[in-house]
Amino acid sequence: MDATVIQKRRIRKLANYFHGVEVGQQVTVGIPVTPENQSRLQSIGFDKLAEGETILPRVIGPITRFNADGKEKIRRDLEKETCYRSQEWKRQEWRGKGETEEVMDWVDIPYKRYPREHIPAPSVELTCVINAEAQRLVIAPAFAYAENSELLLHTVNLFLEVFQEAHILGENRQPVRLPTLKRLSWHVLPPGEQPWEQLKKGLITDSGELKGLQ
Template sequence: MIISKTRINNLETQFKNQEEGTAIIISVSNIDRFNNLNKIGFTQDLEIGEQVLPTIGSGAGKHSTITRFNSEGSYIKRPELGKETKYYQRSLTWKQWCGRGETKEVTEICTIPYERVYREPIAPPSIELRIVEKEGQKIIIADKKFIYKKDDELLKHTINLFLELFKECEILKEDLSELTDLINLKRLNWELLPKGKMPWGKLKEHLKPVLEQTKKTKRVADEARIKYINSHNPTMTFIGTAGFTGYVGFEFKEFTILESLIYGNAIYVFDKNWMEFSKLTKKEILDADLHMKRIIHKDGWETEVNDLFKNIKNPNNTH
């Protein structure tokens, strides 16, 4: 069954001849006809087993609503719960009087608090796409198999994700295990940078495409955080690609630090090494139960980061 339209509003209309309880997967075939596969995050080779979280705005059309929700989630405003205080950092530059008729330019990073109506977050579905082989041909499928139910919101989201990306999708009844070998899985959501110490100038070059997407007023603050974390000499550095673009990860012996340059307003610390971390989906990464510490982008964040390393040297330190 092929669905070819912009978006669906309910499943029952599309599956009117299908009984609930049927195992299905969402797919597209003849993938060579799509010219946005690299933009989505796949390589030029389109190898069997490549799996990726679709890049926001990588669809065949002009809309990015579904890919954005899939990658970043959303929120519900809850005015009955009052307001919440949020923070953002920006740089301020001014001319400072030095005496004798001279001035000098001074730049300072400041933290600005603001209040907004409380927002209840909606976790991103984080549906990933995988290239598999079917009857000697490469096809793209969703990484999740569904048992059809007419009120399955995740299934509806996945179909709409394919429609935004490809303007069509095909519903297959075959079992996913018959289509792909998970041993061949090659996640493309992270780019591993060369091992060893990474001087800030070199790391900044790797991050240039991402930094250029940030607002100039907060770019100095963003660079300061990355530079400070990098100064602690991580054993591994990795940057997000595809739908993970904007994230920078630092692996240390005892934990992994994840910083977002585009989305969110916090540094996340995970008790996981690179190999374990790279296997997580975005939904799992952002799950509040997985990170061991969350450091808000506000005054004092350097101290909190530094305390992570102090506690390693002094394991009995409970500060």
């Protein structure tokens, strides 16, 4: 199965990797099941990799931890609040006749900190499926593409953390074939004044088109 594959440790912008995908187009992030990644799939919670088997990936790093537990955001834009932490405190307790005994208590110590905002866990689940070509895949739910989709970005990074690659699939779980980028090289002209007839030889083809744009 030919598919567009992202192979990075983590990405920050979808637009850099989804060239040609239209806004609103349904896309699915997945990975084919292979002998090489089967043990990794089982380590994050899959059992027999039967069709329909669905799991919330076990925590193996920061992305899977956020996916399962959520996280706290420090709100430095707000005023600090008073919080308390428990601390062990040893003291001498009188026992009479000038005798004391060391005892241990727990006390609450006040301190100031910025408020915390809890960001709920995305809880993206992975499902084992079989596509029309009888190939076994593990996929996330489909999402409508948007450059600023935080959930789609998180899902791509979830696959990258677990598998070090993510395949972009479209409708019917078929590969999304993105256009091949053609990079144009720029040529820096030498400094100084040059007659147009001399410049034209390096810039214009015999058919009248700019060189490098053919």
